[in-house]
Amino acid sequence: MSRASVVPVSVEFGQSERFRYILRLADTSLILGQRLGEWVGHAPALEEDLGVANISLDLIGQARMLLSYAGEIEAAGRDEDQLAYLRDQNDFCNLALVEQPNGDFGCTIVRQVLIDAWQLELLSWFDASTDRRLREIAAKAVKETRYHLRYSSGWLVRLGDGTEESHTRVQASLNDLWKFTTELFTPDEIDTLAENAGVAPNLNELRGSWLHRIDEILNEATLTRPDDVPYVWFGKCGEHTEHLGHILSDMQYLQRTYPGVTW
Amino acid sequence: MSDERQHWPLFEVFIRARAGLEHKHVGSLHAVDAKMALEHARDVYTRRMEGVSLWVVRSADITASDPDDADAFFEPAKDKIYRHPTFYEIPDEVKNI
Numbered sequence: 602m603s604r605a606s607v608v609p610v611s612v613e614f615g616q617s618e619r620f621r622y623i624l625r626l627a628d629t630s631l632i633l634g635q636r637l638g639e640w641v642g643h644a645p646a647l648e649e650d651l652g653v654a655n656i657s658l659d660l661i662g663q664a665r666m667l668l669s670y671a672g673e674i675e676a677a678g679r680d681e682d683q684l685a686y687l688r689d690q691n692d693f694c695n696l697a698l699v700e701q702p703n704g705d706f707g708c709t710i711v712r713q714v715l716i717d718a719w720q721l722e723l724l725s726w727f728d729a730s731t732d733r734r735l736r737e738i739a740a741k742a743v744k745e746t747r748y749h750l751r752y753s754s755g756w757l758v759r760l761g762d763g764t765e766e767s768h769t770r771v772q773a774s775l776n777d778l779w780k781f782t783t784e785l786f787t788p789d790e791i792d793t794l795a796e797n798a799g800v801a802p803n804l805n806e807l808r809g810s811w812l813h814r815i816d817e818i819l820n821e822a823t824l825t826r827p828d829d830v831p832y833v834w835f836g837k838c839g840e841h842t843e844h845l846g847h848i849l850s851d852m853q854y855l856q857r858t859y860p861g862v863t864w
Numbered sequence: 865m866s867d868e869r870q871h872w873p874l875f876e877v878f879i880r881a882r883a884g885l886e887h888k889h890v891g892s893l894h895a896v897d898a899k900m901a902l903e904h905a906r907d908v909y910t911r912r913m914e915g916v917s918l919w920v921v922r923s924a925d926i927t928a929s930d931p932d933d934a935d936a937f938f939e940p941a942k943d944k945i946y947r948h949p950t951f952y953e954i955p956d957e958v959k960n961i
Contacts, residue, residue, distance in 0.1 A: 646872070646894060647893075647894075647908075648893050648894060648895065648904040648907065648908055651904075651907045651908050651911070652903070652904065652907040655907050655911065748906075751903070752903060752907075755899070755900070755903065759896070759900075
């Protein structure tokens with residue numbers, strides 16, 4: 602087999618490219634949902650416990666719809682469960698941002714604001730996508746995401762414009778996580794093909810509206826936007842930080858230990 | 865307000881189940897202010913489509929009757945059965961009474 606047939610250079614947005622594109626969205630929601638689930642029983646207050654759990658469940662619901670759709674596109678007999686529980690780390694293509702550890706509550710909130718604002722811009726754009734299923738999934742998810750951003754940005758403003766301690770902590774988390782936002786708006790071949798097919802937006806344009814939204818929130822939260830980092834983590838291409846494997850070992854344990862188990 | 869920083873104030877939550885119905889008290893929760901209380905109420909009390917509208921009010925802002933006044937407040941109504949509209953037939957079509 603020649604190398605060219607192993608790594609095909611695509612010129613069009615075909616079945617396998619569509620599968621990859623949908624899978625990225627699905628994995629990003631799935632891993633973030635799993636991460637937020639770690640707060641259950643540990644959040645700063647009972648009310649926040651439920652608030653974070655609600656967001657987690659919304660995201661896992663979105664992941665289920667997207668994984669099912671990806672499985673249909675792939676047409677290899679894999680359903681949402683097999684895609685979620687039986688793939689290895691290198692086959693996951695979530696954004697590296699969402700696999701980062703929760704840290705303290707403020708750190709979780711910073712990560713959530715960055716991703717909520719991205720999701721809100723993206724899902725809103727999907728209303729004009731040429732992909733009908735994606736349009737339908739986004740129409741449902743965008744309402745959930747609007748609330749997620751309201752929740753997370755509300756907290757970021759409270760913490761950023763709160764005490765000296767809370768301000769210092771969320772600013773440090775923002776400085777730490779900002780480098781992972783470059784990936785959100787750095788297109789690779791699949792992003793470009795998806796854009797050309799009218800399935801996905803131009804990421805540079807998306808970045809403009811995302812940044813506008815983020816700047817408004819940071820301004821109200823009296824936080825300073827960090828400088829951009831040129832290095833890109835390509836989680837969406839399977840290049841992950843050391844944290845993903847640990848999430849998967851938690852998330853996949855049951856299916857790996859008792860294959861096919863149901864309740 | 866250092867006590868409020870340690871212990872978030874209590875809010876009472878009222879939900880309107882459907883358009884046309886009144887808001888009903890469903891419980892209470894803690895939040896730092898009314899805005900957060902409304903979001904907490906959404907997260908804690910409307911997870912199963914319980915309602916279409918929410919009210920929150922600080923528990924401290926509610927003036928309650930004193931249990932010691934119960935005799936004076938409520939006893940006198942006990943023997944005035946004629947105040948109950950139980951002598952009317954209510955058509956089946958009329959709901960929520």
